[in-house]
Amino acid sequence: MSKNLTLRSNIIGGQKSFSLKRAFIVARRELRDGLRDWRIMAPIISLTFIVPLLVVLGIRMGSGFLSRLEPGTFEGRVLPFATLAIGFFPMSFSLVIALEAFVGEKERNSLETLLSAPLTDSELFTGKFLAAVIPTILSSIYGTMVFVIGILITGGPLPAEPIAIGFFMLLGAAEALVMVAAAVIVSSQSTSVRAANLLASFVIVPMAIVVQIEAIVVLTGQTNGLFFILVGLMIIFIILLRTGVRVFNREEILSREGGDGLKFRQILGNIGRMFARTPEETIDNRKTNLRKFSPWRLYRHDIPQIIKLNRFAILTVTTALLLAIFIGWWFTTLPIVKDFTKDLQQQYKQQVVGPQSQACDGDTLARSGITWQFIFMNNTRAVLVGSVLAFLTLGVGGILLVMVAVGPIGAIGSFLSQVGVNVFLLIIGLVLPHGIIELPAVVFATAAALQVATCFILPPKKMSIGRSLQFSLVNYIKLLALIIPMLFVAAIIEANITPLIGCALIRGGGL
């Protein structure tokens, strides 16, 4: 190959323009096509008109039983809950349309024609999204209206305050937006409709939990709580929409072939290549690694690049960490806690930092059994468990674990400051010597785990969710090459140096 041919980026560029009008061209065709399918029309008609009327009928028939409930329960709880539930029913068919959006077309061989047409990625994605969400929202609104009118016609009261009914409709629309956006992403990332249907559980299960929370909120009469759910749903929707457009890659969709099986060999091959390349090379999807893998390259290039890539996650974890210290501090200043720890403060003052302190007696530390090996193993285990927790909980569990671990520093600091200890010196003497290494290690590990857990939200540009997950896992493992030695050094300092500094401060009366 001639030398002047440059290595190409693997991204088709120039697709940033977006026209809602052109997205609607796609949506209109989809709608027209979809609404001619009796398999879609039957549930729409049934869930919009028939089911609400059946619920009205059920409520009227069961009015005898319902009248035995506590006064106000039927009007104040049961009817609003039924209104909310009716608005949710149409969500079931929204998934059918949305999951078919891309992978269905691919199976019917019509997708390539559409992908080679002059439509941008965002126009295609939005068009497909609108085609699934419009009938769902309309069906949800009409279903609610049919129910309300049905109740009124049969002589019942207005199921909820007019403003609440409007709010329920908004909530139904928000649920539709979230479910459809998630399902369209699933469709654009699946190899077959069957795989998409299986993956749909990732949409259905969380939404089922949300609906149960909504039900509890309505049945307990705390309808104001629905506002927070609405805000939460809208935030999730915006994240999903952004993710959907970002991970939409016509090349990936077209070249993704070969059924639904897990290709371990291929995955391992990908991971191996990602290890061999620097993160930048992987993002650029370069064919070969320009710098050969070596420990030097790992520390000189890979790890700094990973830290740079994880900067937002690091910022998030650091903020959480500082917040935990602040909460710990604040908690100990609460009057109720102060009262509770009053005796403890006195005792602590005498035994630990007072003139009769035994904290630094020669064999106290030895008796405690706290060796550097123990500290190292304990911290490493905590970091790994926190990471696994983060992987499984979209990062939340990992961050909470760090907060729980670090929060006591604030609480103890506050507690000791009330005793009269110089907290500034305490931090310098008892936290900083090892903490200056240990805390960044914990932050890096938690941030990398957060990055793995949320890789689908903001994957590197035009990287599929699968590749993004592999990439962030590889980055996490590479980063361990920095984290483990840091924990090791921190453990040695914590076991051998920190106590000396601390005791010097205690004995010297500096604290």
Place this chain on the structure above:
Amino acid sequence: MIEAVQLTKTFGDFTAVKGVSFSVNPGKVMALLGHNGAGKTTTTRMLTATLAPTEGYARIAGYDTVKNPQEVRKIIGHLTELPGLYNRMRIEEYLDFFGEVYYVPKNIRKGRAEEMLKQFDLWETRQLKMGEYSKGMRQKAALIRALIHEPKVLFLDEPTSAMDPHSAKMVRDAIGQLKQENRAIILCTHNLFEAEALADYITIIRKGEIVIEGTNEELKRKLLGVPAYTVKLVQPIPPDGLPIELANLIELTEFGTDWFNYTTEEADKVNPIILRRLLDNGFEVVTISEVARSLESVYLKIAGTPQQNSNTLDEVENSLKKVGKSSKSSADQDRQNQEQVSAEIEEVIR
């Protein structure tokens, strides 16, 4: 109009297309031939801006397929291997949708759709849903869709597959007409007759690499050697061969009871001499004609595993011995005979 330079596409460790370069000018058709999996579709997808090349680049009407994909998509028409229609739609709705997507104004696209539906015999069936169409009708519908915006550049993947002979001819005529209208066309096909009939250039791709390219004639000459001719006689060839000297002029390749085949580089000079000598020796000639050599032979030689001919090399050698006695007549003598042969041919014709 279409320019591919060192196009390479890799999927992980697999290289689907490697260093493919070619260009197609307006008013020309290039046939891209190759087995299934040879890399034709991947090449086409890179040219239609649906796949980005790993290395190299492609330009369509001056637009880079990676930097200006939208511009590229606007000016190309792409007929995919499988028509992939929307089965619940009617053809007019379908064409209206794609016309709108391709920026064809509403007042124009309706008329254009009608015109093409009539041209391809689909007007009468326009009320049917496309799911009810036969395979051939579906293929024609997809072709009309690819043409609805009158693209300057066309990528046609198996345009006549599944069509009856009448429809296939209709489509081939349409492609000829599009060529006349100065459009650049890439034709991916397994129908070698079609490629031979329509293409100005032929590119054979194998395992992602171009193995040979050129005009139909160039390819035949490169791969099948010099043209072959067959002579059919009225009388059978005597058992001890023809009593004339031919071996210094031609290379005999095959023979039968009353015919023989030979190859020569200079047919315009040699064929009259052959004819003259045959006539001089009392052999009456029914026909002397060029042996038809199909693109299929070229293709099989390059891309496939050709079946061995029934005549082995030994048989060809024997035929040489039997049909013509070996002679070392000088070229000068032949040149002297040439004028005489020409005169005799004219006489025979008269």
